[in-house]
Amino acid sequence: xxxxxxxxLIAAALTTSSxxxxxxxxxxxxxxxxxxxxxxxxxxxxxxxxxxYGIAINSLSVMVAxxxxxxxxxxxxxxxxxxx
Amino acid sequence: xxxxxxxxLIAAALTTSSxxxxxxxxxxxxxxxxxxxxxxxxxxxxxxxxxxYGIAINSLSVMVAxxxxxxxxxxxxxxxxxxx
Numbered sequence: 001x002x003x004x005x006x007x008x009l010i011a012a013a014l015t016t017s018s019x020x021x022x023x024x025x026x027x028x029x030x031x032x033x034x035x036x037x038x039x040x041x042x043x044x045x046x047x048x049x050x051x052x053y054g055i056a057i058n059s060l061s062v063m064v065a066x067x068x069x070x071x072x073x074x075x076x077x078x079x080x081x082x083x084x
Numbered sequence: 085x086x087x088x089x090x091x092x093l094i095a096a097a098l099t100t101s102s103x104x105x106x107x108x109x110x111x112x113x114x115x116x117x118x119x120x121x122x123x124x125x126x127x128x129x130x131x132x133x134x135x136x137y138g139i140a141i142n143s144l145s146v147m148v149a150x151x152x153x154x155x156x157x158x159x160x161x162x163x164x165x166x167x168x
Contacts, residue, residue, distance in 0.1 A: 008137040014130030021122040034118035038105040046098030053092040053145065061137065062146070 008061030016065050019072035026079035037080045044073040092145030103156035110163035121164045128157040
Protein backbone atom coordinates (compact mmCIF):
# COMPACT_ATOMS: atom_id res chain seq x y z
CA UNK A 1 0.00 0.00 0.00
CA UNK A 2 1.26 3.46 -0.84
CA UNK A 3 2.16 5.73 2.08
CA UNK A 4 -0.41 8.29 1.02
CA UNK A 5 -3.13 5.63 1.23
CA UNK A 6 -2.19 5.19 4.90
CA UNK A 7 -2.78 8.92 5.50
CA UNK A 8 -6.08 8.60 3.66
CA LEU A 9 -7.09 5.66 5.81
CA ILE A 10 -6.23 7.57 9.01
CA ALA A 11 -8.34 10.49 7.73
CA ALA A 12 -11.10 8.04 6.88
CA ALA A 13 -10.89 6.41 10.32
CA LEU A 14 -11.21 9.82 12.02
CA THR A 15 -14.11 11.32 10.02
CA THR A 16 -15.90 7.97 10.11
CA SER A 17 -15.44 7.14 13.80
CA SER A 18 -16.28 10.75 14.74
CA UNK A 19 -19.96 9.89 14.21
CA UNK A 20 -19.85 7.16 16.90
CA UNK A 21 -20.13 9.59 19.88
CA UNK A 22 -23.04 11.34 18.13
CA UNK A 23 -24.84 8.05 17.46
CA UNK A 24 -24.20 7.00 21.08
CA UNK A 25 -25.39 10.34 22.48
CA UNK A 26 -28.58 10.40 20.42
CA UNK A 27 -29.55 6.84 21.30
CA UNK A 28 -28.51 7.01 24.95
CA UNK A 29 -30.25 10.28 25.83
CA UNK A 30 -33.11 9.80 23.34
CA UNK A 31 -32.83 13.49 22.59
CA UNK A 32 -32.09 14.88 19.15
CA UNK A 33 -33.76 18.30 19.26
CA UNK A 34 -30.57 20.23 18.43
CA UNK A 35 -29.55 17.89 15.61
CA UNK A 36 -30.50 19.00 12.10
CA UNK A 37 -32.41 16.32 10.17
CA UNK A 38 -31.82 18.28 6.95
CA UNK A 39 -28.09 18.01 7.55
CA UNK A 40 -28.14 14.21 7.78
CA UNK A 41 -30.60 13.76 4.88
CA UNK A 42 -28.39 15.80 2.53
CA UNK A 43 -25.24 14.29 4.06
CA UNK A 44 -26.27 10.68 3.44
CA UNK A 45 -27.07 11.33 -0.24
CA UNK A 46 -23.59 12.86 -0.44
CA UNK A 47 -21.83 9.91 1.20
CA UNK A 48 -23.53 7.48 -1.21
CA UNK A 49 -22.25 9.58 -4.16
CA UNK A 50 -18.78 9.73 -2.54
CA UNK A 51 -18.85 5.92 -2.37
CA UNK A 52 -19.55 5.71 -6.12
CA TYR A 53 -16.79 8.30 -6.73
CA GLY A 54 -14.36 6.34 -4.55
CA ILE A 55 -15.04 3.16 -6.55
CA ALA A 56 -14.55 5.10 -9.81
CA ILE A 57 -11.21 6.67 -8.83
CA ASN A 58 -10.17 3.44 -7.09
CA SER A 59 -9.56 5.12 -3.72
CA LEU A 60 -9.81 2.57 -0.94
CA SER A 61 -9.96 5.34 1.69
CA VAL A 62 -12.90 7.09 0.03
CA MET A 63 -14.74 3.78 -0.40
CA VAL A 64 -14.29 2.48 3.14
CA ALA A 65 -14.97 5.85 4.79
CA UNK A 66 -18.19 6.50 2.95
CA UNK A 67 -19.61 3.02 3.36
CA UNK A 68 -19.27 3.17 7.15
CA UNK A 69 -20.23 6.85 7.44
CA UNK A 70 -23.44 6.15 5.51
CA UNK A 71 -24.37 3.53 8.11
CA UNK A 72 -23.66 5.87 11.04
CA UNK A 73 -25.61 8.72 9.40
CA UNK A 74 -28.51 6.33 8.97
CA UNK A 75 -28.44 5.54 12.71
CA UNK A 76 -28.57 9.28 13.49
CA UNK A 77 -31.47 9.81 11.06
CA UNK A 78 -33.40 6.93 12.69
CA UNK A 79 -32.74 8.38 16.16
CA UNK A 80 -33.82 11.82 14.96
CA UNK A 81 -37.12 10.47 13.58
CA UNK A 82 -37.69 8.23 16.61
CA UNK A 83 -36.88 10.81 19.30
CA UNK A 84 -37.94 14.05 17.64
CA UNK B 85 -12.84 18.04 -16.44
CA UNK B 86 -13.44 14.30 -16.34
CA UNK B 87 -17.05 13.16 -15.88
CA UNK B 88 -16.16 11.33 -12.68
CA UNK B 89 -14.80 14.59 -11.22
CA UNK B 90 -18.26 16.11 -11.77
CA UNK B 91 -19.81 13.29 -9.70
CA UNK B 92 -17.15 13.88 -7.07
CA LEU B 93 -17.93 17.59 -6.99
CA ILE B 94 -21.68 16.89 -6.61
CA ALA B 95 -20.85 14.52 -3.73
CA ALA B 96 -18.58 17.20 -2.28
CA ALA B 97 -21.27 19.87 -2.64
CA LEU B 98 -23.78 17.68 -0.80
CA THR B 99 -21.67 16.51 2.14
CA THR B 100 -20.22 20.01 2.50
CA SER B 101 -23.45 22.02 2.26
CA SER B 102 -25.21 19.52 4.54
CA UNK B 103 -23.49 21.21 7.49
CA UNK B 104 -25.10 24.59 6.71
CA UNK B 105 -28.51 23.74 8.28
CA UNK B 106 -26.69 22.44 11.38
CA UNK B 107 -24.57 25.59 11.67
CA UNK B 108 -27.71 27.71 11.16
CA UNK B 109 -29.72 25.73 13.73
CA UNK B 110 -27.02 25.87 16.38
CA UNK B 111 -26.45 29.63 16.01
CA UNK B 112 -30.11 30.54 15.60
CA UNK B 113 -31.47 28.60 18.58
CA UNK B 114 -28.30 28.94 20.67
CA UNK B 115 -28.84 25.36 21.75
CA UNK B 116 -26.32 22.58 21.17
CA UNK B 117 -27.06 20.19 24.03
CA UNK B 118 -27.73 17.21 21.75
CA UNK B 119 -24.70 17.82 19.55
CA UNK B 120 -21.59 15.79 20.37
CA UNK B 121 -18.49 17.95 20.82
CA UNK B 122 -16.33 14.82 20.61
CA UNK B 123 -17.78 14.13 17.17
CA UNK B 124 -16.78 17.51 15.79
CA UNK B 125 -13.35 17.54 17.46
CA UNK B 126 -12.42 14.17 15.93
CA UNK B 127 -14.18 15.08 12.68
CA UNK B 128 -12.21 18.29 12.12
CA UNK B 129 -8.86 16.56 12.63
CA UNK B 130 -10.08 14.07 10.03
CA UNK B 131 -11.11 16.71 7.49
CA UNK B 132 -7.71 18.40 7.76
CA UNK B 133 -6.03 15.04 7.04
CA UNK B 134 -8.47 14.45 4.15
CA UNK B 135 -7.42 17.82 2.75
CA UNK B 136 -3.76 16.78 2.79
CA TYR B 137 -4.73 13.45 1.21
CA GLY B 138 -6.75 15.25 -1.48
CA ILE B 139 -3.76 17.42 -2.36
CA ALA B 140 -1.53 14.34 -2.49
CA ILE B 141 -3.81 12.31 -4.79
CA ASN B 142 -4.66 15.47 -6.76
CA SER B 143 -8.41 15.12 -6.23
CA LEU B 144 -10.09 18.50 -6.61
CA SER B 145 -13.31 17.17 -5.05
CA VAL B 146 -11.55 15.92 -1.92
CA MET B 147 -9.63 19.20 -1.57
CA VAL B 148 -12.58 21.57 -2.00
CA ALA B 149 -14.96 19.50 0.13
CA UNK B 150 -12.61 19.22 3.07
CA UNK B 151 -11.53 22.83 3.08
CA UNK B 152 -15.12 24.08 3.34
CA UNK B 153 -16.28 21.30 5.67
CA UNK B 154 -13.45 22.16 8.06
CA UNK B 155 -14.76 25.74 8.26
CA UNK B 156 -18.35 24.61 8.91
CA UNK B 157 -17.22 22.11 11.55
CA UNK B 158 -15.31 24.93 13.23
CA UNK B 159 -18.49 27.05 13.35
CA UNK B 160 -20.34 24.15 15.02
CA UNK B 161 -17.52 23.66 17.56
CA UNK B 162 -17.60 27.38 18.41
CA UNK B 163 -21.40 27.27 18.83
CA UNK B 164 -21.07 24.16 20.99
CA UNK B 165 -18.53 25.83 23.30
CA UNK B 166 -20.44 29.13 23.34
CA UNK B 167 -23.93 27.69 23.95
CA UNK B 168 -23.17 24.56 25.95
